[in-house]
Amino acid sequence: MLVATSCILRSYPLYTTLFRRNMSKLSESQRDTLLKPLLDSNGWAMVTDRDAIKKSYVFSDFNEAFGFMSRVALRADKVDHHPEWFNVYNKVEVTLSTHDCQGLSTRDVDLAKFCDKVAKASKQ
Known part of the structure; x- marks a missing residue:
């Protein structure tokens, strides 16, 4: 039941608003x-x-390029940062x-590192 509740909250606009409010440059x-x-x-590069x-x-x-994009897309969707x-x-x-803070945040650094890893x- 907890998983179902979590899924419902994730799609609810209030959850998104509260989650994004904590995002800062x-x-x-x-x-x-x-x-x-x-x-x-x-x-x-900047x-x-x-x-x-x-x-x-x-x-x-x-x-290979499309495979890279697919793997990054799955992660991006999971962390809600595209x-x-x-x-x-x-x-x-x-x-x-x-976009939520109109600049670079830790989400960008994390996704950049993931892109490089993929x-x-x-x-190889």
């Missing part, structure tokens, strides 16, 4: 500790004129920003 210290490593060594990050992934073929992305054949461009695993 990364602080300066969080940007240094959480975001900087992604920008320095993982290929992520988006011009917007508090967002982006990265381009190149895979061996469309199937990327902006663009795909042409073997290339996927991912942009992350939290991309690395699919290339």
Whole structure:
């Protein structure tokens, strides 16, 4: 019964409103500790004129690119945080920003790390 109640609450607008109310932009210290490593060594870059990050992934073929997108889509749906992305054949461009706080949040950092993990695993 608890699971059913949880599912009902998740789809209820009040739950969504309360959950999103706690979302805030990364602080300066969080940007240094959480975001900087992604920008320095993982290929992520800040988006011009917007508090967002982006990265381009190149895979061996469309199937591998689509598989990456499918795995990320499943996670994104589960955590209720969806990327902006663009795909042409073997290339996927991912942009992350939290619309609820109009900027970068810990959700973006977490999803960026997940994207990198999935991309690395699919290339092995």
